[in-house]
Amino acid sequence: MIREGLKTMLSNLGNPYRLEEIDTPLDDLEKLINRLHPTLIMINPLLIPKMITLPRDPESNFNPIYIGLISNGVSTKTKSKFDNLLNLDGDRHELFKTMEKVMQQLGTSQTETDNYTLSERELSILKLVALGNTNNEIADRLFISTHTVMTHRKNITRKLGIKTVSGLTVYAILNQHIKMEEIQGS
């Protein structure tokens, strides 16, 4: 019943992700997380007899958001392992607020007002990507860090709904940001 409620809530918030429901033997949980690399994980700690370590590895860019589904009386120590908590004994409004906050953190909330046109900076990065430059090359060229380039690219992908370099190239040509001859030349 809790699951169904959460599912409905997520879809009300405009969840853009694939949803997996897992009833795994608990000793496989860590392995499963490492394999699937989810963006967000909801776990009820009461269903895990001995609390496992929640896998994360920021070095390799794997840093999922763990949400503990807790009820009154869960220990502070257990709570501290999670990035966010959803109180199952709380009212609907409270749950909704927390989830909305998490979704905003992920940059996916639909309630957030967002401008979907590319900024000047994003446009110049898009062109360079479409012409076949790597993140490092773009960083050098524009005197910004590779990390900043990656952030811009993430935003470009979110705004356009296009993930691959060849997809971005097609977009750039269709919108006459670059010419087809330019790519063949480079």
Place this chain on the structure above:
Amino acid sequence: MRINKDMKMAEVIHLNHHLLPVLNRFDIHLGFGERSVETVCRDHALNIDFFLEIVNTFHDPSYFPVRHLQSFKASMLIDYLQKTHAYYLDFKIPEIRQNIRQITQEGSLQNSHKKLLEDFFDSYQHELTTHINKEEQRVYPYVISLENTLDNPASTVKELQEIGRYSILEYEEDHDDVEAKLFDLKNIIIKYLPTSKNNKLLNVILHDIFELERDLNNHGHIEDLILVPIVENMEKALRARLNKLSANV
């Protein structure tokens, strides 16, 4: 609604016609009359539980009986997965490609855009084919031979050791790139490809892409969440057997 053995096969199709290609993979053809799912499966010598789990997983992506599915043989799964590969490569992809060719022959797209669309789809097709070939030529043969070696009580230590040199984890590769290209193609057509006419054929293409995507998701789902765990269990069993054998020496 869950599909069960007592339903009529015809009802199943009325419930969800997207299951038609799935039935094809089990070599089940139309013309069911009043026969139930159970009867049709029996007529085709199919494992009814396996059939039900596959169609239900496909019918409702949130239905995922991981525990139950793991009791099936890897070879059964691979047979099914191979048939879905054949469906993509021999049927669905050529069908979409054919429609793209036809659309580029009509006058509704600019010349330069035709080439963009065709090239993008061709590179997608190439990536998908490469990915599938790798699975068919390396991953599946490994799994089948692992299963055969384990099933044979007379397998020698040497044979066990030989197959034990491999691991499914080495073969694991995410489907991310292939998936991302298809995702991009959808948005390029929906959002960015300028068309002058109200193009019905483009609707057909888009519809086919959505169907393909859904099918591929289910396929990836089955591989990641069922096949890989089954193989990992077999690998565990293999190590246990080798340990026992070496202890007896």
